[in-house]
Amino acid sequence: MDDIKQRRILFRRRGEDGGEIDDRFDVEFPLKAIIPLGILYSIFLYGQWYYKGDALSIVVLLILTIIPILLWSSLGPSLSERIILKWVLKVEGKKFPSPDVMFVGFPAAVKDTYYIEANPMDLRMDNFVQVVMRIKEAVFLSIGLCILTAMILGNFFFDRLALYWDVVMGDPYYGQNELILDTAIWLGPFAMIILFLVIPLFWITEDVQIYRIDRLQDARRIGEYLRTGLLSKVLGFIGIIFAYDVSRGFAQEVHGINADPLTLYATTFETFILIFIACAGAPFLVSTIYLLRYHSVWVNNIRIKASQYIPIGTMEIAIVESEDLTLLSHQERIETIRNRLVIFIKTPLGKKVALILLILGLAGTFFMGFVFTGVWSDPIGYWDDTLPQWLSELMPWN
Numbered sequence: 001m002d003d004i005k006q007r008r009i010l011f012r013r014r015g016e017d018g019g020e021i022d023d024r025f026d027v028e029f030p031l032k033a034i035i036p037l038g039i040l041y042s043i044f045l046y047g048q049w050y051y052k053g054d055a056l057s058i059v060v061l062l063i064l065t066i067i068p069i070l071l072w073s074s075l076g077p078s079l080s081e082r083i084i085l086k087w088v089l090k091v092e093g094k095k096f097p098s099p100d101v102m103f104v105g106f107p108a109a110v111k112d113t114y115y116i117e118a119n120p121m122d123l124r125m126d127n128f129v130q131v132v133m134r135i136k137e138a139v140f141l142s143i144g145l146c147i148l149t150a151m152i153l154g155n156f157f158f159d160r161l162a163l164y165w166d167v168v169m170g171d172p173y174y175g176q177n178e179l180i181l182d183t184a185i186w187l188g189p190f191a192m193i194i195l196f197l198v199i200p201l202f203w204i205t206e207d208v209q210i211y212r213i214d215r216l217q218d219a220r221r222i223g224e225y226l227r228t229g230l231l232s233k234v235l236g237f238i239g240i241i242f243a244y245d246v247s248r249g250f251a252q253e254v255h256g257i258n259a260d261p262l263t264l265y266a267t268t269f270e271t272f273i274l275i276f277i278a279c280a281g282a283p284f285l286v287s288t289i290y291l292l293r294y295h296s297v298w299v300n301n302i303r304i305k306a307s308q309y310i311p312i313g314t315m316e317i318a319i320v321e322s323e324d325l326t327l328l329s330h331q332e333r334i335e336t337i338r339n340r341l342v343i344f345i346k347t348p349l350g351k352k353v354a355l356i357l358l359i360l361g362l363a364g365t366f367f368m369g370f371v372f373t374g375v376w377s378d379p380i381g382y383w384d385d386t387l388p389q390w391l392s393e394l395m396p397w398n
Contacts, residue, residue, distance in 0.1 A: 025120045025207055025303065027296045033126035037288065040132075044284055047277030051185060061188065065282050068192035072290040076196035077298035080204045084302055088210075092309035104201065105226035107212055114222075115313035116306060117209040125292065135287045138192070138199050142283040143184070143275065144238025145191040147246055150183035175253035177246050181275060184246075188282030195283075200290070200298075202226050207299045210310060219315055247271035 048058055087106045090097045094111050102108055125131055154176050173179050206223030213219055251267035252259075322329040337343070344350040 023118050023120070025209070025296055025299045026122045027125065027291055028122055029125045029292055033124075033128075033131075036128050037125065037131070041281070041284055041288075044277060044281040047274065048185060048281050051181075051274065051278045061186070061282065062285075064189040065192070065285055068189055068196060068282070068286050069289055071193060071196040072200060072286055073294045076200035077204060077294065079197065080201040081298065081302050081305075083201060084205060084208065085305060088306045088309050105228065106222065107225050109212070109214070112215070113213040115211055115213075115311050116303060117211060118312045118314045120207065120209045120303070123207060123291065123295075131291075134203065134291075135284055137202065138195060138283040138287045139276070139280045140240065141195055141199070141238065142188060142191040143279045144240075144242055145194055146184035146187040146279055147180060147242040147275075148238065149187055149190070150180040151242070151246075153183065154180050174250065177249035177253055180246050181250060181271070184275065185278050188279055192282055192286045199287070200295075203291075203295065204299055204302060207295070208302050208306065210306065211315075243272055243275045244268070247275065 045058060048061065049055070052058065083101065083104065087097055087101050090101070091110045091114050097106060097108055097110060123130070173182070202223065205226050206221065208222070210222045211219045212222060212225075247268045248264070250271050251264045254267060255263055327333055345354055
């Protein structure tokens with residue numbers, strides 16, 4: 001019995017306060033979380049007021065935001081429950097999942113080992129980075145839907161709206177892109193009404209904390225599959241792409257397409273930031289209220305129902321003694337690299353040679369990109385007067 005070594009447990013799930021974690025998932029909201037979240041939402045409100053210019057518009061936006069909050073409280077999570085349990089039943093029966101479930105991002109390898117984490121890590125609202133990274137999904141998708149809808153409507157109604165704005169308000173739009181920006185801010189609640197079909201599913205799947213042991217024997221949370229699935233990839237960059245495109249178009253409307261490039265870039269960047277600040281109010285408010293008020297109840301109910309079909313477990317790490325290993329922890333088995341190039345580069349002379357090659361590489365790529373080819377290739381004779389004569393004669397324009 002002496003040669004049988006007792007393995008020492010190194011890791012057990014504990015909360016950020018060091019206390020033991022129970023098997024209930026909770027959304028914790030310490031008082032200190034009020035300040036950063038309040039500051040962030042104040043910035044979003046100021047962005048709306050900065051662009052709209054009146055308090056009545058802000059009040060109307062807040063009233064309209066009540067509708068998606070109601071949808072997120074029940075319809076969205078209940079739909080997520082049906083989708084998750086539908087996939088869980090496929091895992092329990094080792095049956096291939098349906099295409100719609102796979103499109104969302106659930107893994108098709110239902111014959112692998114799955115388990116529900118018995119001691120789930122809670123979501124702490126004072127973990128500012130974690131909360132912002134989660135809410136940004138709702139913000140990005142919301143902005144993408146707002147701008148896409150505004151672009152579609154703008155193509156049909158821009159002329160009449162621009163004329164109306166000119167006659168009645170005496171303050172016409174610069175162009176269609178400004179109309180899109182103005183419309184997109186108002187469409188924030190509309191986007192959140194649509195996104196109740198998607199975002200709660202991502203967040204609930206993440207926090208139900210079902211893990212898959214893949215063929216490499218690595219544990220991976222199912223929520224990660226949804227975040228990298230086809231649906232997530234299709235929607236993930238909509239907000240950034242559309243927001244940048246509209247910002248660039250707006251800058252060209254304000255300064256003209258032939259304006260100084262730096263001026264266009266500056267206006268594009270400024271408008272891009274303004275879009276995110278002004279359009280983030282509704283998704284931030286809906287997401288925060290949902291997480292604080294409704295999320296944990298739905299997560300725990302689904303965990304209970306899923307535990308009828310998937311085993312419950314927890315991950316533990318055990319210390320392996322050096323006598324049980326043939327490579328790790330044996331310092332005498334560190335191999336010496338005998339490759340001549342590697343040995344030379346590690347010498348003082350080799351490091352100097354590497355630095356010279358680095359400089360030559362940067363200079364060569366710059367020369368090939370901006371001198372030998374491209375728009376700087378001498379359309380105005382600049383390089384003929386700058387380069388040595390022998391080098392200038394080798395250039396393709398000569």
